[in-house]
Amino acid sequence: MIKILLVDDHAVVRMGLKMLLNNHAEMEVVGEASEGNEGIEKAHELSPDVIVMDLSMPHGKDGLSATSEIKKQLPNVAILILTMHDDEEYLFRAIQAGASGCILKSAPHDELIQAIQSVSKGNAYLHPSATKRLMEEYLIGIRDGEADHFNLLSDREREVLTLIAKGYSNKEIGEKLSISVKTVETHKGNLMEKLQMKTRPELVAFALKKGLLGYGM
Incomplete structure (x- = not known):
């Protein structure tokens, strides 16, 4: 059973994700948090396998800051960033913060399930367009003398x-x-x-x- 903590400032989003994930035989949502500081506390309290972390939360600590802090304190917890931003800036910042992957809020439900299963096993998960941009950025760095x-x-x-x-x-x-x-x-x-x-x-x-x-x- 994959234990999941949801961190998102929208209660409706959390409710929808909880219903979706709890209907999967291998997954259980063990807790919820509405902002980053609460997410950090719940991570220590509940010891989840995977944290599905919203990137943009206007109140309290944001998703990137919370991710960075959790990974320093609980390095074995996988964090999947959930975002509406299909932008390489957010992608690289999420990776640097220690996230195991990123997935768009607009992604199909089965892709979210796949992403959670992947990061729970210690693998990385990036949505296809993010992978393409990551490679492009890396190759630019090589050409520029990296x-x-x-x-x-x-x-x-x-x-x-x-x-x-x-x-x-x-x-x-x-x-x-x-x-x-x-x-x-x-x-x-x-x-x-x-x-x-x-x-x-x-x-x-x-x-x-x-x-x-x-x-x-």
Whole structure:
């Protein structure tokens, strides 16, 4: 069962999401909050697996600030940003804050379900147009002289990077490579430091650009 905390300033939105998610056999909404500060408190109190976080909340702490604070205090909680803004500025800010993914409020219900399932497993989730813009922005950075540190990675780190980008969890990566989860985490930490990246979506974009998923750009 995926335990979910809803953080949105609109009660009607929370009610609709709660009905939708509670009707799914694998999901349970364990709590609600109307702004970021309350969301932080509820996250500590309820220990959810996934927080569906509204980006824009005019009262109290906003979604990005709350996301950043929660990830510092509860790094294992996955946060899915729910937004009406189809804008790369918000996308990059959400990733930098530590969000596991972003989904538009206009997205179909089945896409929301898929996104929650994905981030609950430790994967990243970005809606298609966001993925395209993330890649475009990354490639612009490369063309403008951004350092490419791929050559600094060991063969094992490249293997781990490829499997992370393909959506495997640390446990699954360990099983595939016959190494412990702790060793996987060490390799992941090393490659993120070498690539100067902090989040899974950044790693996915980098791996896609390098052609590690079988279809580069």
